[in-house]
Amino acid sequence: MATVTGALPRVLRRPTSYTGWWSWVTTVDHKRIGVLYGFTAFAFLLVGGIEALTIRTQLAGSESALVSPELYNQLFTMHALTMIFLAVMPLSAAFFNLIIPLQIGARDVAFPRLNALSYWIFLFGGLLLNAGWLVGNSPDAGWFAYANLTSKTFSPERGLDFYALGLLVLGTSSMAAAFNFVVTILNMRAPGMTLMRMPVFTWMTLVTSFLLITAFPVITVGLIELAFDRLFGTNFFVTAKGANPLLWQHLFWVFGHPEVYILILPAMGIVSEVLPTFARKPLFGYPFVVLSGVSIGFMGWAVWSHHMFTVGLGPVANATFALTTMVIAVPTGVKIFNWIATLWGGSLSLKTPLLFALGFIVLFIIGGLSGVSHSSPPADSQQQDTYYIVAHLHYVLFGGSIFGLFAGIYYWFPKFSGRLLHEGLGKLNFWLMFIGMNLTFGPMHWLGLDGMPRRIYSYPAGMGWDFWNLMSTAGSYMLGIGFLAFAWNFVSSLRKGEKATSDPWDGRTLEWSIASPPPIYNFATIPTVHGRDAFWAQKYLETPGHQPRGVPSGGADGDGDGAHGQGAGHLGVHMPGLSYFPIIVALGLALAAVGLLTHVAVIALGVLIMLFGIYGWTFEPAEPDE
Amino acid sequence: MHVTAPGHAAPLETSTGLDHRKLLMWAFLGSDCLFFGSLIATYLLYRGKSITGPYPHEVFNIPYTSVSAFVLLTSSLTMVLALAAIQRGDQRGLKAWLLATALLGGVFLGGQYFEFTTFIREGLTLRANLFGSTFFTLTGFHGAHVTVGVIILLSLFVTALRGRLPRERHLNVELAGLYWHFVDVVWIVIFTVVYLVEAPNIVGAG
Amino acid sequence: MSSARPRERAHPTPARYTAVALVLAVVTIVEVTAVYQAFLADILLPILLVLSATKFALVAMFYMHLRFDHRLFSALFVGGLLLTAGILIALLALFRVIVQ
Numbered sequence: 001m002a003t004v005t006g007a008l009p010r011v012l013r014r015p016t017s018y019t020g021w022w023s024w025v026t027t028v029d030h031k032r033i034g035v036l037y038g039f040t041a042f043a044f045l046l047v048g049g050i051e052a053l054t055i056r057t058q059l060a061g062s063e064s065a066l067v068s069p070e071l072y073n074q075l076f077t078m079h080a081l082t083m084i085f086l087a088v089m090p091l092s093a094a095f096f097n098l099i100i101p102l103q104i105g106a107r108d109v110a111f112p113r114l115n116a117l118s119y120w121i122f123l124f125g126g127l128l129l130n131a132g133w134l135v136g137n138s139p140d141a142g143w144f145a146y147a148n149l150t151s152k153t154f155s156p157e158r159g160l161d162f163y164a165l166g167l168l169v170l171g172t173s174s175m176a177a178a179f180n181f182v183v184t185i186l187n188m189r190a191p192g193m194t195l196m197r198m199p200v201f202t203w204m205t206l207v208t209s210f211l212l213i214t215a216f217p218v219i220t221v222g223l224i225e226l227a228f229d230r231l232f233g234t235n236f237f238v239t240a241k242g243a244n245p246l247l248w249q250h251l252f253w254v255f256g257h258p259e260v261y262i263l264i265l266p267a268m269g270i271v272s273e274v275l276p277t278f279a280r281k282p283l284f285g286y287p288f289v290v291l292s293g294v295s296i297g298f299m300g301w302a303v304w305s306h307h308m309f310t311v312g313l314g315p316v317a318n319a320t321f322a323l324t325t326m327v328i329a330v331p332t333g334v335k336i337f338n339w340i341a342t343l344w345g346g347s348l349s350l351k352t353p354l355l356f357a358l359g360f361i362v363l364f365i366i367g368g369l370s371g372v373s374h375s376s377p378p379a380d381s382q383q384q385d386t387y388y389i390v391a392h393l394h395y396v397l398f399g400g401s402i403f404g405l406f407a408g409i410y411y412w413f414p415k416f417s418g419r420l421l422h423e424g425l426g427k428l429n430f431w432l433m434f435i436g437m438n439l440t441f442g443p444m445h446w447l448g449l450d451g452m453p454r455r456i457y458s459y460p461a462g463m464g465w466d467f468w469n470l471m472s473t474a475g476s477y478m479l480g481i482g483f484l485a486f487a488w489n490f491v492s493s494l495r496k497g498e499k500a501t502s503d504p505w506d507g508r509t510l511e512w513s514i515a516s517p518p519p520i521y522n523f524a525t526i527p528t529v530h531g532r533d534a535f536w537a538q539k540y541l542e543t544p545g546h547q548p549r550g551v552p553s554g555g556a557d558g559d560g561d562g563a564h565g566q567g568a569g570h571l572g573v574h575m576p577g578l579s580y581f582p583i584i585v586a587l588g589l590a591l592a593a594v595g596l597l598t599h600v601a602v603i604a605l606g607v608l609i610m611l612f613g614i615y616g617w618t619f620e621p622a623e624p625d626e
Numbered sequence: 627m628h629v630t631a632p633g634h635a636a637p638l639e640t641s642t643g644l645d646h647r648k649l650l651m652w653a654f655l656g657s658d659c660l661f662f663g664s665l666i667a668t669y670l671l672y673r674g675k676s677i678t679g680p681y682p683h684e685v686f687n688i689p690y691t692s693v694s695a696f697v698l699l700t701s702s703l704t705m706v707l708a709l710a711a712i713q714r715g716d717q718r719g720l721k722a723w724l725l726a727t728a729l730l731g732g733v734f735l736g737g738q739y740f741e742f743t744t745f746i747r748e749g750l751t752l753r754a755n756l757f758g759s760t761f762f763t764l765t766g767f768h769g770a771h772v773t774v775g776v777i778i779l780l781s782l783f784v785t786a787l788r789g790r791l792p793r794e795r796h797l798n799v800e801l802a803g804l805y806w807h808f809v810d811v812v813w814i815v816i817f818t819v820v821y822l823v824e825a826p827n828i829v830g831a832g
Numbered sequence: 833m834s835s836a837r838p839r840e841r842a843h844p845t846p847a848r849y850t851a852v853a854l855v856l857a858v859v860t861i862v863e864v865t866a867v868y869q870a871f872l873a874d875i876l877l878p879i880l881l882v883l884s885a886t887k888f889a890l891v892a893m894f895y896m897h898l899r900f901d902h903r904l905f906s907a908l909f910v911g912g913l914l915l916t917a918g919i920l921i922a923l924l925a926l927f928r929v930i931v932q
Contacts, residue, residue, distance in 0.1 A: 110646045175657065183649045186904070187640040213657040214915055221664035225763070234752050234759035236668065242677040242756050250926065251664060254919055301915065305926070317926055618781075644902055652905045656912025663916030670920075671927045692864045699860065699887075703853040706895045710846045807895045811888045818863070818884035825867035826876065 014620060015578040018520070026578040028112035029520060031416065033119050034097030040123055041090035046483070047130070048082035051075050053480055056440070060473035062461040072457035073140035074132070074159065080143035081163070084263065085170050086126045088397065091405045092266035093122070093174075096181055096205050098416060102511035102518065103199045105190025105527050105534075110183040113579050113617065114176055120586030121173035128593060129166030132159050139163035142455065144256065145226070147237035147248035152230055158597065164227040165593045171216045171223070172589065178212035181205055190510070192529035196290070199509045200283060203290050204269030207297040208262050214301075215258035222251035231596060246311065253304040261300045263397060264364075265293060267404025268335060271357045274407045275339055277505050278354035279346025282533060285338040292331035292338075299328045309377040310384045318377045325375035332368055336361065351505070352426030356407035359434050363399025367392055370445065385455075388448025394441040406433070406486070413493070414500030418516045422497060425489035432482030439475025443468035508533040579620060585613035651801050655808045662812050665767060666819060669760040676755035682820075683827035685745050694737040695817045698772075701730035702810045705779075705803045712796040720799070721786050727806065728779040731772055738769050761820070768816060771809045778802045843897055852894045859883050 015026045024032060055075050058066045067075065097115065101108055109115050132138030137157040141149050150160050185206045189198065198206075225236035226248070235241040237248055276283045283289060305313060305321040339361055348354065370392040374380040383389055406429075414420050447468050452459065459465055503512040510527060511518075513535045531537050588610030595602030640646065704726040711719030742762070750758045782802055785791045791798065844852075863883050866872055872879060893899040898906045924930045 111650070179650055179653050179657075182653050183646050187642055187644065187646055187649055189641040193641070213653060214660050214912065217657055217661035218664045218919070221661060221668065224767075225668065228752075228759070228763060232752055234763065235756050236759055242675045243672070244675070244927070246927075247668065247671060250923060251668075254664075254923075301918070313926060642902070642904060644904065648905070649908075652908040656908040656910075659909070659912035659916045660919075663920055667920050667923050671923060671929060673929075688864065688867065692860070696857070696860060699856055700853070702856075702891055702895050703849060706849045707846055710843070710849065713843070804896055807891050811891050814884050814887045814891070818880050822863060822867050822880055823877065826870075826873055 015580060018578070023578065025583055026580055028108075028116045028577060028579055028582070030097045030101050030109050030112065030115060031518065031520075033115055034094045034099075035416070036119050037090050037094035037097055037122070040119075040126070041087050041094060044082055044086035044126055045091070048079050048087055049480060049483060051079040051082065053476055055079060056473040056476040058457065059459075059469050061470065062459050062463070062466050064458055067457065069457045070140065073455070074138040076455055077139045077142055077145075077163075078130070078132075081129060081139065081167075083397070084143065084259070085167065086129070088263050088401045088405070089174065090122055090126075092208070092263075092401075093118075093177055095201075095266060095270065095405070095408055095412070096177070096209075099412060099511060100181060100184060100202060100205055101188070102415075102514070102522060103202050103509050104185065104188060104193060105510050105523060105529065106184065106188040107522050107526075109180050110187055111180050112577070113582050114180050116579065116582035117585055118173045118177035118180065120583045121169060121176065121589060124586055124590035125166055125169035125173055128169055128590060129162055131166075132162040144249075144252055146252075147226070147245040148239055148243075150226060150230075150248075151237060161227070161230055161597055164223045164230065165596060168220060168223050168227070169590060169593050171220050174212050175216050178209035178216075181209040182213065185209070190527050190529050190534075193534070196287065197529055197532050197534070200272035200286070200289055200293075201266075201269035204265045204272070204293050207293050208265045211258045211262050211265075211297055211300065215255045215262065218251055219255035219259075222248060222255070225251075227596070246308075249308055249311065250304070253307045254301075256307065257304040258297075258300045260396075261296055263401050264404075265296070267360065267401045267408075268293065270404045270408040270411070271339065271360050272335075273509065274353045274357040274411050275342045276533075277411075277507055278349045278351060278357070279343050280349070280506070281342060281346040282508075282536075283338070284341035284344075285334075286532060288334055289338050292334040295331045296328065299324065299331070303328055306375060306380070309380045322375055322377055326372065329368065329372050329375070336365060336368075349505075351410075352421065352423060352430055353407045353411040353505075355427065355430045356403050356410060359430065360400060360403040360407060363395050363403060363434075363437065367395025367399055370395065383448060385453055386448035387444040387452045387454060390454055391441050391444035391448060394437075394444070398437055398441065403433075406430075411505070412511075413490075414504045415511055415516050415518070417494055417497070418500055419493055419497035420500045420504060421493045422489050425485055425492075429482055429485040429489060432478055432485055436475050436478030436480075436482050440472050440479060441475075443472045443475075447472075503535075508536040510535050513538065579617070581613045581617040581620060585610055585617065588613055645797060647797065647801060648804075651804050655804065658808065662764075662768070662815075665764045666815065669764050669820065672756040672760050676757045678755050680745075680748055680750045680754065680757070682757060682761075682824045685748050685750050686821055686824050686828060687741075687744075688821060688825050688828065690737075690741070691817065691821050694734055694741075695813060697730050697737070698734045698810050698813050701727045701734070702807050704730060705806045709796065709799050709803050712791065712793060712799050715793045717786065717791075720791065721783060724779055724783040724786060724799075728776050728783060731776040731779065731806075735769060735772055735776065738765065738772075764820070765816065768809070768812055771812070775802070775806050775809055778805065843900055844894060849894065852890055856887055856890060859887050 015022065017023050024036070027033065027036075054067065055072070058064050058072060097109075100106075130138075135158055137159040139145065139159045139162055141155060141160060141163070145160065145163055149155060150163075185198070185202055225234070228234040229236050229238065235243055237243050237245050239245060272283055272289055302324045303321060305317060306325045309318055309321070370388070374383045374389070374392070410421055410426055447465055450464065452463070452465050459469075500516050502514060502516045504516075505512070510529075513527065514523060527534065527538070588606045588608070591606030591609060592603050593606070595604070595606050642649070704723045708720055708723030708727060711717075711723055745758075750761075752758055752762050779802060782791060782799060785798075863880060866879055866883075867876065892909070896909075898909065921930070
């Protein structure tokens, strides 16, 4: 391709430096993108945490006046949006990026530049969603933003524009990433790794990716309709013109319930990796764990109206969705029993990753049981919009997703840093979070059943709610200290933690078969897989002298994904290239979105930048230089 | 740049034996079904719910739209002939059919532009009523897809003109074709559930 | 998992493509004629749905080669299509457009 490269203008040539600040901006290496996702998501997690602590401080006692009702509405809305879209989802995406290519024995994802594009769109979308703080008006209609509270009539300020456009931009990022992982997992598995030999985390990533590419188009349409109503004066949710505001609720929850599984399935995948490693036993009932994950993904599409039991959809609809909701508890229960059976009779090594995984199981069971309790419409009518729901959702999303993700952080940190996180600080981190979590959200069950409504900025004295609210607030500060302990552990271990070997936990999957941190090309030769737990088999079962075979691997034809041979010397292996264009396209897209809120010229500029980026992307040569 | 064996659709060595990009395209089309499905759902749920006019039977011109639908359907034939041309190494045929497809797409878009301006003159705007909001949003996003398709086709045509679209790269044409046919089948659905079902009302009104 | 799988079947010839186009044209003409026949009024909707589904299937199977290509492609597309249909039917029922 050297002749073509010579004819191209300088700007289309690939950047060449693999070190320094610019190399992070232009990187297409899945490991670096994973690191970017992780740090950005953690920063947003802290922002969402500060919002949560402000909410809890306000609610510590009755008739408190720390924040105004208007600010309070923005705080609980932004707390939810931040934690869901900017913390848990991208933390999961960080693990997809870091782990998936290593677990399936690949050198990168199928579309490395598309992967970089996903990250940059996520970053800009997150900033756009938070831009409301700068103009003093953030989204304030809840993360579900029910119509027609969101209309220009009732919400004339800018806040909900940031909501609609921010989520549209973030959705693009999630879908782009999900397409990439669908293709990567289906197409780039090492020889011999059939679907039923894939690690469970890879499986759950595949299911999550399918949910993302199917659920996000639905909310995209809802958000487009909301944005059009607000910006162009359409009538999608204008009741005076005959619109039915329930349309929004349906579109939102058709997306919203699969979204719940998008948040929990990656954590379930992580736990399914951690438990066998630290119990030193294969996962009990692998096919059942996998198939229950797949069926959760499918059935997640048939339960959405259980978020709408109190709307009055009628007895037939309510009964139908109540039944499907009760049924979906079955595959979830199957998973839990398999996890417990994995631990049964294992020689447990109670390291921090296992503690967080055990915490996940305990808390997720509690959250799951309270969840089943509102699958019944009459019970749900009592619980709807009370703190009981807040308790439930935090047991599954904090006790579930966050604990699972923390198990993953402690588990895989040595693979990417070459050092271990400190065990003592890790245990402190775990107990602070485990006790803090139960102190914070446990009392909310009582408060909810006692009738305390959600989303109120204050409550009168004499309701009998003061004590449990104070305890909840104390618990939330304990959680905050737990996060600080983690941050301290992370920073100090990164600098002077105990050095890790390539396989510190006696792992079972392929990522532990290569150096820590992994070389840029991951695998010098692509391993051949003969069964589940491929690396475990290599270590203990297969005859010595077995030679893994090398195959051409790496990015797609036409994606201009990398140079061969450079840096990897005689190995002649694929190396991820570098590219300016992902960030340029992302910048153009974000500018166009900002333009919708400001001036048509900004839209034009954004579109131009995007077109330039796409043009350069398409014609970018595969090699850094001839 | 990886090189594939000439004249043979050999993809890279992948787990499924399928090309990354083709797999991506099909996953995208499966996902785009849900996008258009949600827009169509909105249209159908609000069908007949507009409080004020203009109503569909007052503005629709079924013979006119039938011609448009026919043009788009024909462009699917020319698209697939372009693919057949590049696969048998017929560069002239490739260029001709690519250009023909892009032109037919352009004719369809022109028709849509004329239809939209006519409707607006008759008082049907994005803001007029639920019909206006749902109709323009649904058909507008379809039109946007067609526009992207025309741009892709023209880019391929220019690439072919410059001799940069040899037989080995037939996958580029195939992928553009998949997208183009998808846009066509979406119109098959829209033509039926939006336009044709109103035809009896137009007869009744006349 | 791949090497033993049989080759994908060859794509059709231009003559075959043109034949499909003729069928598509005929179906379209039937559709546009049918909507103006008063005696069909009661069964018009099912007729139209069947005819347009036929066109949809013809384009997907022949022009998009789903009939000849790997089944994974069909699975990805038909999966999305079935999910869309399920949601659409459920919504139409919930909004009392179809089930009274």
